[in-house]
Structures are given as C-alpha cells and as structure tokens.
Amino acid sequence: MSERSSTAPVRSTLGPPEVEGVKALFQRERERILAYCTQCARCFQVCPMAQGDPALAAADPQRAVRGVIEILRGQDGTPEGLAWVQRCARSGVCEANCPEPISPKMMLRVAAIVALGQLGDPPRYAARQDPDLFNKVHAFARLTLTPEEIERWTVAPAAREPRES
Amino acid sequence: MSEPVTFWLGCNVLRHGDVVHACVDILRALEIDAKVVGGPDYCCGNVKDANLTAEAGMARRTAHNLRAAGRGQVVAWCPSCHAQMNDVISRSHSTGFALAHLVELLWEHRGRLANLLVREVPLRVMLHEHYDFDSEIPLHAMVREILALVPGLTVLPGGYRAPGYMCATLATMPAVMQAMCGRTVAQARDQGAGALVTVYHQCHRELLGLDADGHLPVRNYVLLLARSMGIEYADEYLSWKTAAGGAKALLGPQRVAAVGEALLERALLPEFARRPWKPDR
Numbered sequence: 001m002s003e004r005s006s007t008a009p010v011r012s013t014l015g016p017p018e019v020e021g022v023k024a025l026f027q028r029e030r031e032r033i034l035a036y037c038t039q040c041a042r043c044f045q046v047c048p049m050a051q052g053d054p055a056l057a058a059a060d061p062q063r064a065v066r067g068v069i070e071i072l073r074g075q076d077g078t079p080e081g082l083a084w085v086q087r088c089a090r091s092g093v094c095e096a097n098c099p100e101p102i103s104p105k106m107m108l109r110v111a112a113i114v115a116l117g118q119l120g121d122p123p124r125y126a127a128r129q130d131p132d133l134f135n136k137v138h139a140f141a142r143l144t145l146t147p148e149e150i151e152r153w154t155v156a157p158a159a160r161e162p163r164e165s
Numbered sequence: 166m167s168e169p170v171t172f173w174l175g176c177n178v179l180r181h182g183d184v185v186h187a188c189v190d191i192l193r194a195l196e197i198d199a200k201v202v203g204g205p206d207y208c209c210g211n212v213k214d215a216n217l218t219a220e221a222g223m224a225r226r227t228a229h230n231l232r233a234a235g236r237g238q239v240v241a242w243c244p245s246c247h248a249q250m251n252d253v254i255s256r257s258h259s260t261g262f263a264l265a266h267l268v269e270l271l272w273e274h275r276g277r278l279a280n281l282l283v284r285e286v287p288l289r290v291m292l293h294e295h296y297d298f299d300s301e302i303p304l305h306a307m308v309r310e311i312l313a314l315v316p317g318l319t320v321l322p323g324g325y326r327a328p329g330y331m332c333a334t335l336a337t338m339p340a341v342m343q344a345m346c347g348r349t350v351a352q353a354r355d356q357g358a359g360a361l362v363t364v365y366h367q368c369h370r371e372l373l374g375l376d377a378d379g380h381l382p383v384r385n386y387v388l389l390l391a392r393s394m395g396i397e398y399a400d401e402y403l404s405w406k407t408a409a410g411g412a413k414a415l416l417g418p419q420r421v422a423a424v425g426e427a428l429l430e431r432a433l434l435p436e437f438a439r440r441p442w443k444p445d446r
Contacts (some may be wrong), residue, residue: 002220012251012263013263014250014251014255014260014262014263014264015255015256016259017255017256017257017258017259018257019256019257020257021225021257021258021397022210022220022221022224022225022253022254022257023217023221023319024202024257024372025253026217027258028180039345041326043205048296048328049328049329049341052328052341052344053298056354062366073287077242077439081193087338089328089329089330089334089335089338089341090298090329090330090334091295091296091328091329092296092297092298092299092300092330093296093331096300099169106252106410110216112214113214113217116214116215118214118215119216119217121356127214127215127429129215129336131218132428132432133176133212134176134208135428136180136412136432136433136436137176137177137179137205137429138205139424139425139428139429139432139433140179140180140182141204142343142420142423142424143181143182143401143420143423144180144181144182144183144185144401144415145179145185146180150204152201153174153201153202153203153204154203154204154206154207155204156206156207156226156230156233157233158226158229158230158233158440159206164175
C-alpha cells in the first residue's frame with residue numbers, strides 16, 4: 001500500500017529559480033558540496049551500483065569518496081572515485097543516508113559533469129554521445145503518430161514562428 | 166472535468182505509439198483535459214550532461230514551452246523528465262506550473278479509474294521495479310495499487326528491486342543489465358508470473374528483448390489498463406524487436422521511406438537487434 005493518504009495532493013509545487021541557468025546551478029552545487037561533504041562515505045557504502053561491482057565493492061569507501069571530492073576540486077581524483085562517478089545510475093539510495101544538507105546523487109552527477117570538462121576543467125574521460133538521438137525520436141514519431149498528432153503534439157508554438165534573420 | 170493539465174510525454178516514449186495513445190485514451194475517459202506535448206521541442210536535456218551548452222539550451226526552451234502551454238499543472242510521463250524538472254530546470258528557470266507524474270494522477274483518480282476497468286485481464290504479473298526516482302513519490306507502490314484494480318489481474322509480490330531508477334541507465338553497462346535480467350527472469354519463473362509489467366518506456370524498450378526471445382512476456386501497465394477498459398493496442402515495438410533485422414520488411418517500403426533507409430540501417434535496426442540478456446552467458 002502507498003504511504004500517501006488518499007487526500008494528499010499529487011502535485012509538487014515548483015519553487016522560484018535559485019540561480020539563472022543550468023551551468024550556474026551545477027557550479028553552485030559544486031561549491032555547496034565541497035563546503036558541506038565530510039567524506040563519511042555512507043553514500044558509497046549503501047550504493048547498489050558500487051556494491052554490485054566486485055572491484056568497487058572491495059574499494060576503500062573513504063578513498064572512493066575522496067576521489068569524487070578531488071574531481072570536484074578540479075584535481076584528477078582516485079581511480080575508485082572516477083569509476084564510481086561513471087557507474088552512477090541515480091538509484092538515489094544515498095540521499096536518505098547522507099547526514100549533511102547535500103544530495104550525494106547530485107554530487108556524483110556534478111563530478112561527472114566536471115570530469116567531462118563541462119565546467120571549465122580539463123576532461124578526465126569522454127562520454128559516448130548518440131549522434132542520432134533526436135533523429136531516432138523524429139523517426140519513431142513518423143512511425144507511431146499521425147501527421148496531425150506530430151504537428152499538434154510535438155511542434156511547440158514558438159517553433160512555428162519564423163525566426164528573425 | 167478536472168483542472169486542465171499539460172501531459173508532457175518527453176522524447177523517447179514516441180517509440181511506443183501504443184503507450185502514448187493508451188495514455189491519451191485513459192485521460193480522456195477520466196475526463197481530464199490534457200494538452201499533449203512531447204518530442205525534441207520539449208526535451209528536458211537530462212541525457213546531455215556531456216554537453217552542458219546543449220543541456221542549458223534545452224532546459225531554457227522547455228521551461229519556456231511548458232510555461233507557454235498555459236496550464237497550471239504539468240503531468241510528466243517520463244521519470245527522467247520529472248527528475249530533471251525538479252532537480253535542475255525549475256531551480257534555474259521560472260516555471261509557473263506544478264509538476265506531477267502520470268502515475269500520481271492515475272492514483273489520485275483511482276476511484277473513477279476502477280469504474281472504467283470492466284474487462285477481465287486474467288494474468289499473474291510481476292512488476293519490474295527500480296528505486297523510485299523521487300523519494301517523495303512511492304511510485305511503484307502506487308502502480309501496484311492501480312494494477313490491483315484490474316479485474317482478473319494478480320500482482321505477485323516480486324521483491325527484487327533493480328539498481329538505478331530505470332533501465333536506460335543500465336543499458337550502457339551490459340554486465341549490470343545481464344545480472345539484472347537474470348535475477349528478474351528467475352524470480353518471475355519462481356513466482357509463476359505470466360508476464361513482467363513495466364512502468365517506464367525506457368525499461369519497456371530494453372526488456373521487450375526478453376519477450377522477443379521467448380524468455381518472458383513483457384507488458385506495459387498502461388496497456389493492461391487500456392485492455393481492461395476495452396481498448397486493445399498491439400505493441401508494435403515488440404513486433405519490430407522480435408523481427409530484429411527483419412523489421413525492415415515488416416515496416417514495408419512506405420514507412421521505410423518515411424524514416425529514411427540510411428537512418429533505419431544505421432540506428433533503428435541495431436536497436437531492434439539488441440538484447441538485454443543472454444541466458445547462457
């Protein structure tokens with residue numbers, strides 16, 4: 001049974017923006033995590049992806065978390081830290097186990113963004129990007145929706161307006 | 166009639182027109198005024214962490230487009246979109262709408278939904294579960310309650326929770342996928358399940374490989390609800406997955422031309438041929 005009562009509203013009210021733009025948000029999260037994380041490593045110890053990998057499960061938890069923090073500081077990080085960052089599947093089990101006011105799930109995501117060179121640091125690894133990501137979405141839309149549905153559902157009004165030259 | 170909502174599909178569920186159309190039918194039957202939006206114009210950008218410039222542009226555009234839809238509540242189909250809206254977009258752009266997941270909306274309207282579920286679906290099913298993408302939303306428990314409303318349907322206890330919040334994050338790690346599928350199939354067989362039920366399209370897309378190879382039938386929960394309402398949709402993606410390389414012939418020349426033969430050969434046929442599990446590995 002769900003723990004939510006039958007009278008509880010389903011909507012989640014979204015708050016006002018805290019910063020302007022996605023890059024600024026990730027940069028601010030980076031600074032917050034560096035300020036608050038004590039490297040207690042509870043997040044690593046409960047992570048199903050880390051514990052499901054023999055090499056990572058055998059790693060020293062503190063060394064893994066220290067590696068993540070080092071990546072956030074713009075350093076190379078430990079091999080365990082970098083491996084954990086690349087393996088995160090956002091299970092989110094870490095969230096309830098962190099004693100500090102930060103999100104370990106966001107910590108690993110921002111560390112990946114830093115390690116990919118997206119916040120101004122040298123890249124530590126390259127991610128495979130699917131060049132056909134949107135080509136496939138458009139193709140499947142043509143296979144599964146009618147032309148009217150494609151026009152009505154998938155074309156935002158702004159996209160219909162002619163662009164300024 | 167309930168408050169009008171924007172029903173936000175995301176991008177990749179467009180592989181599954183049967184699921185999209187079943188959702189629209191269910192919302193209509195519940196008398197929910199839903200404006201449907203999806204595709205790249207409404208992409209959340211969650212998969213673009215390796216290109217933050219692109220992700221930032223998508224977030225800005227999608228916040229704008231969803232605001233411009235002019236409805237006070239956005240109901241997301243996709244867990245990835247929902248998480249990105251909560252964790253990133255709404256914290257960096259003004260939104261002006263509330264956010265819910267489709268499962269929450271169906272659960273809220275479960276009393277009325279139950280009245281629509283009139284046909285028996287005689288099936289023992291096991292729910293494919295991950296960790297909830299949002300700890301505030303007991304989503305898998307809600308799906309269990311919703312499925313329990315279907316006459317004739319038995320939802321088995323299950324008990325195995327796959328790592329991650331959906332299969333798409335595991336698909337790039339074949340060893341993890343292999344282990345997850347092995348445990349899932351073994352548990353489904355132990356419990357005598359006639360089918361595995363998926364919640365998300367990302368899981369459905371991957372796990373249909375189990376069905377295509379005859380290991381375990383896979384059904385999406387929305388299609389089971391529709392069937393109980395008397396609306397039958399064929400799972401066309403399953404037929405493509407089953408045909409694998411033969412999907413080109415199955416599609417026929419007109420639809421191949423609509424997609425583009427080069428794209429079909431380069432991207433779609435390899436996707437249809439991909440399998441999440443090899444039992445002898």
